[in-house]
Amino acid sequence: MSEQRKKLLEVQDLQVTFGTHLHPFHAVKGVSFDIYEGETFGLVGESGSGKTTIGRAIIRINPVSGGQVLYRGERISGRISRELDRKVTRQIQMIFQDPMASLNERAKVDYIVSEGLYGRHIGEAERQEKVAKALADVGLLPEFASRFPHEFSGGQRQRIGIARSLIMDPDFIIADEPISALDVSIRAQVLNLMSQLQKERGLTYLFIAHDLSVVRFICDRIAVIHKGRLVELAESEELFAHPLHPYTRALLSAIPLPDPIAEKKKKLLVYDPSIHHYDQETPLWQEISPGHFLLASEREAAEWQREPSR
Numbered sequence: 001m002s003e004q005r006k007k008l009l010e011v012q013d014l015q016v017t018f019g020t021h022l023h024p025f026h027a028v029k030g031v032s033f034d035i036y037e038g039e040t041f042g043l044v045g046e047s048g049s050g051k052t053t054i055g056r057a058i059i060r061i062n063p064v065s066g067g068q069v070l071y072r073g074e075r076i077s078g079r080i081s082r083e084l085d086r087k088v089t090r091q092i093q094m095i096f097q098d099p100m101a102s103l104n105e106r107a108k109v110d111y112i113v114s115e116g117l118y119g120r121h122i123g124e125a126e127r128q129e130k131v132a133k134a135l136a137d138v139g140l141l142p143e144f145a146s147r148f149p150h151e152f153s154g155g156q157r158q159r160i161g162i163a164r165s166l167i168m169d170p171d172f173i174i175a176d177e178p179i180s181a182l183d184v185s186i187r188a189q190v191l192n193l194m195s196q197l198q199k200e201r202g203l204t205y206l207f208i209a210h211d212l213s214v215v216r217f218i219c220d221r222i223a224v225i226h227k228g229r230l231v232e233l234a235e236s237e238e239l240f241a242h243p244l245h246p247y248t249r250a251l252l253s254a255i256p257l258p259d260p261i262a263e264k265k266k267k268l269l270v271y272d273p274s275i276h277h278y279d280q281e282t283p284l285w286q287e288i289s290p291g292h293f294l295l296a297s298e299r300e301a302a303e304w305q306r307e308p309s310r
Ligand SMILES: Nc1ncnc2c1ncn2[C@@H]1O[C@H](COP(=O)(O)OP(=O)(O)OP(=O)(O)O)[C@@H](O)[C@H]1O
Pocket: 018, 019, 025, 027, 045, 046, 047, 048, 049, 050, 051, 052, 053, 054, 210
């Protein structure tokens, strides 16, 4: 299905290293994936696995140490022209995890939402019109423009964060754990809003989450990140039906089940990271079934080949 669509983003062998030359910390170790126009692509892994670093590298906040990122076929990582930088800054927007922390407390909503427009030679009337439209698009009243962030609930603040992205008229939004800081009762509202905006505007999402249950129903495909590496990539249904990597299985086993009896019966799978020494063995990236990719050590890969139906 996805293969017929146009590639919007190509992440090729992406590496991000922090620290010093003598004490480097490899946060992202050769991650590759494509995102197609109009899809919602999930990036899942536990805290510290490197998801945010990947998102920030795509949006050019984190420098890339190796590999490259292409957007609509053009390289956007490393040094790029000012014109391309302007285009990317507008077309790729990011929504952040904590709406309490990501909005400037001292600025009015009006300023927060339209900050990205400054320097664009837009008249005051047009700017106000765009702010009102962006607020309406996320279900907020135009008069909210003159208020401060502390006057709003968490869900409303996240809507303000989304309005700040929408005002730039983006094609691609990186949503970094957009609902994890919100009350469970309002998470669905924000997810519904994001789905509705996607339909109306043909948006493409990179949706970052540590919780697989969140991404299950909104993502077309899901990539699982473990210790800076992409270990499994598949369509959502396929990943949930046939998780192959032990780390993916461990993540799935941590999903709370709605039925308390089933919860009790559930055998908790404990992931043993000691069996995955990617740095010592050559990891192999294999397509196990159409569109379902797995990173395995040589030892594991040999086992897959012996048991292809697994
Ligand atoms: N600017 C930085 N300097 C040094 N180390 C960093 C920097 N940014 C991230 N890291 C480290 O890189 C690793 C990956 O962090 P990252 O925030 O990408 O993880 P994550 O999977 O998004 O987790 P979380 O859900 O907690 O944000 C962590 O060990 C983190 O401490």
